[in-house]
Amino acid sequence: MPKFFVKEENIFEDRVMIVGDDARHIGRSLRMKIGDEITLCCNNTDYSCRIASISDTAVRADILSKNKTQAEPDISLVLFQAVPKSDKLDFIVQKASELGAVKVVPVITRRCVSRPDKKVFEKKQRRLQKIAEEAAKQSGRGIIPEVGGIIDIKEYYDMLKGFDLNLLCYEGGGKRLCDIDLLKSAKSISLFVGSEGGFDENEAEEAFKRGATAVTLGDRILRCETAPLCAISIIMNITGNI
Amino acid sequence: MPKFFVKEENIFEDRVMIVGDDARHIGRSLRMKIGDEITLCCNNTDYSCRIASISDTAVRADILSKNKTQAEPDISLVLFQAVPKSDKLDFIVQKASELGAVKVVPVITRRCVSRPDKKVFEKKQRRLQKIAEEAAKQSGRGIIPEVGGIIDIKEYYDMLKGFDLNLLCYEGGGKRLCDIDLLKSAKSISLFVGSEGGFDENEAEEAFKRGATAVTLGDRILRCETAPLCAISIIMNITGNI
Numbered sequence: 001m002p003k004f005f006v007k008e009e010n011i012f013e014d015r016v017m018i019v020g021d022d023a024r025h026i027g028r029s030l031r032m033k034i035g036d037e038i039t040l041c042c043n044n045t046d047y048s049c050r051i052a053s054i055s056d057t058a059v060r061a062d063i064l065s066k067n068k069t070q071a072e073p074d075i076s077l078v079l080f081q082a083v084p085k086s087d088k089l090d091f092i093v094q095k096a097s098e099l100g101a102v103k104v105v106p107v108i109t110r111r112c113v114s115r116p117d118k119k120v121f122e123k124k125q126r127r128l129q130k131i132a133e134e135a136a137k138q139s140g141r142g143i144i145p146e147v148g149g150i151i152d153i154k155e156y157y158d159m160l161k162g163f164d165l166n167l168l169c170y171e172g173g174g175k176r177l178c179d180i181d182l183l184k185s186a187k188s189i190s191l192f193v194g195s196e197g198g199f200d201e202n203e204a205e206e207a208f209k210r211g212a213t214a215v216t217l218g219d220r221i222l223r224c225e226t227a228p229l230c231a232i233s234i235i236m237n238i239t240g241n242i
Numbered sequence: 243m244p245k246f247f248v249k250e251e252n253i254f255e256d257r258v259m260i261v262g263d264d265a266r267h268i269g270r271s272l273r274m275k276i277g278d279e280i281t282l283c284c285n286n287t288d289y290s291c292r293i294a295s296i297s298d299t300a301v302r303a304d305i306l307s308k309n310k311t312q313a314e315p316d317i318s319l320v321l322f323q324a325v326p327k328s329d330k331l332d333f334i335v336q337k338a339s340e341l342g343a344v345k346v347v348p349v350i351t352r353r354c355v356s357r358p359d360k361k362v363f364e365k366k367q368r369r370l371q372k373i374a375e376e377a378a379k380q381s382g383r384g385i386i387p388e389v390g391g392i393i394d395i396k397e398y399y400d401m402l403k404g405f406d407l408n409l410l411c412y413e414g415g416g417k418r419l420c421d422i423d424l425l426k427s428a429k430s431i432s433l434f435v436g437s438e439g440g441f442d443e444n445e446a447e448e449a450f451k452r453g454a455t456a457v458t459l460g461d462r463i464l465r466c467e468t469a470p471l472c473a474i475s476i477i478m479n480i481t482g483n484i
Binding site: 070141217234238 | 313340341380381461464472473479
């Protein structure tokens with residue numbers, strides 16, 4: 001069944017209003033009709049609805065039932081990703097959204113070859129946000145993962161305190177994910193993955209000093225876009241979310 | 243250090259000969275010189291070598307030491323992948339090779355939209371084999387994963403007997419990978435992932451009858467190219483290979 005995310009202000013006692021591009025999309029592209037069923041989602045709640053009226057600007061859907069979104073993980077995993085080359089970030093945002101991350105934050109590290117200006121990145125950020133929304137709809141998420149603005153590594157260091165557990169995938173070696181006991185109980189987790197060149201030793205050491213745990217993904221050298229998907233898959237498995 | 247795969251016939255007591263495209267690539271593209279070190283690999287053995295002579299047709303490298311390839315998993319995982327649309331198979335072969343699969347076999351199932359002819363697929367197979375080799379070099383594998391010719395699902399059924407454990411990712415529900423006890427001891431594993439439309443119920447049931455285990459990858463609906471990477475990552479983690 002098609003799924004769309006709606007804002008809280010558009011949910012009423014017995015009905016949901018869908019406005020903007022989604023309304024047009026439902027009527028024109030999907031060719032949905034009055035009486036068709038649709039899932040609308042807001043803040044981790046799925047509303048099973050039946051379409052009551054359709055126009056190019058608004059769709060009214062009557063609520064049949066509401067339930068907590070089944071597919072949303074019970075951990076809050078934020079991926080900090082050192083900015084990779086070309087369009088690899090598109091791919092990472094899409095896959096991280098499917099696999100259950102709540103946020104992807106691009107970080108400029110010393111070894112990043114691609115170093116977009118924060119201001120210039122804003123346009124790309126909007127595009128990445130759309131990719132996250134599409135992936136969230138398709139995979140049945142309960143929220144749309146957020147794509148953050150670009151930050152430098154100092155800002156990452158300052159954010160570490162906000163998480164129960166901070167993981168950094170380090171080619172210099174570390175613990176296997178299944179050997180990190182705290183992973184089974186942590187509710188908020190940050191995961192930091194390097195760009196093509198990995199992490200500068202000093203940058204990684206600074207993160208470890210501030211409490212981050214070095215993680216190894218084994219002896220094979222994974223590409224910078226493969227590593228986050230591999231790590232998120234394993235984390236979601238260990239925490240019972242895959 | 244650059245890594246190349248060589249054939250057994252080109253390994254001698256104290257030296258390795260590199261011939262063909264790789265020889266040209268070493269001298270021209272990588273601009274390597276006499277005295278440079280290089281890793282040459284054959285059948286899960288890494289030879290650390292020093293280049294002794296270079297021409298466009300042959301490179302001679304003297305063996306400094308030889309070791310079992312560290313990065314090769316100790317399980318033999320074959321991915322059976324129902325043929326997806328567009329160029330997703332390129333992506334799947336690349337990532338499965340990095341993550342440690344020994345073979346990728348494309349399978350035609352009832353719900354495949356893309357249904358290439360076996361003969362027509364041969365050209366694509368050669369291209370996919372090159373992708374596997376590149377990924378194997380880059381990730382430090384001990385073998386080049388094989389890309390099989392396209393088969394139909396009946397041929398898949400006949401191959402199930404050859405594995406210690408057969409897994410099929412099923413959207414109709416199944417066991418979580420970490421709950422499959424045999425996974426910890428199985429040495430040869432087959433993993434079957436559907437195309438965009440998933441598996442036809444009868445097709446899946448036939449596999450289960452023949453001993454395949456239904457596997458769930460959780461409540462989120464993963465795209466057909468995300469599911470194999472997620473499953474391989476988790477299998478490699480559970481078996482101690484990531």
